[in-house]
Amino acid sequence: MDEYKIVLPERELKSVASLQKRGLALIVDILIFFFFFFSPFISIFYYCANLPIDKADVESIMANDKIFSIILVSDFVAQFAFFFYLVSFEYVLGYTLGKKLLNLNVESANKGKPSLQSIIIRNLSKSIFWTVLVFDVIPAFLDARRRRISDFLAQTIVVESRKIIKRFPAVETV
């Protein structure tokens, strides 16, 4: 005797992600990076460098070239580490953890998975060259596909995926 099950067909609907969600995803990524990677890095770095943060006097630190250079180095490395986080997750998975939480994905504008080069280009302004992020984002407010300058250069778009269920269920033979 055949057995039947009722199937609720799903379809994935993709639409261009809003800038608010993308901004929120970036904030979530920064927080994740800060707690899971940046804080341990700084703790290990400063411990190995014999720099007791709890006793540090800001004025004396700034006057000490070596200590100031330590802080600069840690800042540069942190930026590169965040860059690696963004690139590795987006290239391997198509999304970062922040994007995953908000159902966002990075896709190639020409359909398919973006290349590593594209992923690198689109993430430079969010990490290493973060000072230009504000200018990078401005065109996205005017573009229908919400593309930043980096997205234009990398030929990528950020989409939001939603699963929708068709109104009429189907019956399938098991």
Add this chain to the structure above:
Amino acid sequence: MNDLAKIIILFVLLSLFVIITGSVLGLIYAIPSGNVAEIRIEGDIVSTSDLLSGGVSSDAIISQIKTALSNPNVEAILLSINSPGGMVVASKEVAEYVKSINKTVVAQIREIGASGAYLIAAAADYIICDNLSITGSIGVTDSYLEFAGTMTKYGVEYNRLVTGEHKDIGSQFRNMTAEERDIIMGLVNESFSYFLNFVTERRNLTEETITLISDGRIIGGSQAYSLGLVDELGGINEVKRYLSSKGIEEITIDDYSSSTNIIPDIRNLLGFKTDLNIPSFN
């Protein structure tokens, strides 16, 4: 491989990157962890030094102390002194700077800590020397060799072409006049006055002691201790004991002195001095 596995792998790889990078960079950029900074003052104390001039410059000493003070690990400064003294202004610059430090400063006189070097030691909070150390020599000298008689003997003449009567004061090639002697002694006495007042104030010396040391004699460690010029006789163990009494625990001493001259003895052998006769604590 599903997405969760990939996320875990990426997390682990990034964590390894963080740990390794943090450790390696931290070790590369490590600052001294010691809580006591040793500043060595060795040789003649001068205003500027180079490879051939020998000694240690006041700028270098002060720079080393500033570097030490800006290290949050440092709780005290140890001045390790092995110097016969040096130039007036150079010694004064270091002494005044040491006096202004708001952390514990202890001076340890090794073989010799006399004249300008003692001026610097007197600026410290506590002075320790060995009973066989040489200290004292609280005075100023501007002595120089005069070759006028020798030149006359060999028929060498000194053509004096000056705009002012005292423009070539202190020249080694002519006799000094009484007036010139008074002028130079005025400078010498002014420097001596500063030196004596500084030491008297810092060490709370008695009138009797002041009278005794005013003749510029060198003083042995034992006598220096009995006169109150130093606080304790001893060596590095006494230094550590004093620092412990100041609440500094687990004493680790780091040397903040950079290497200075590699051939200081050559200068001394050749007897090079500057052409100008400058009063010196020497």
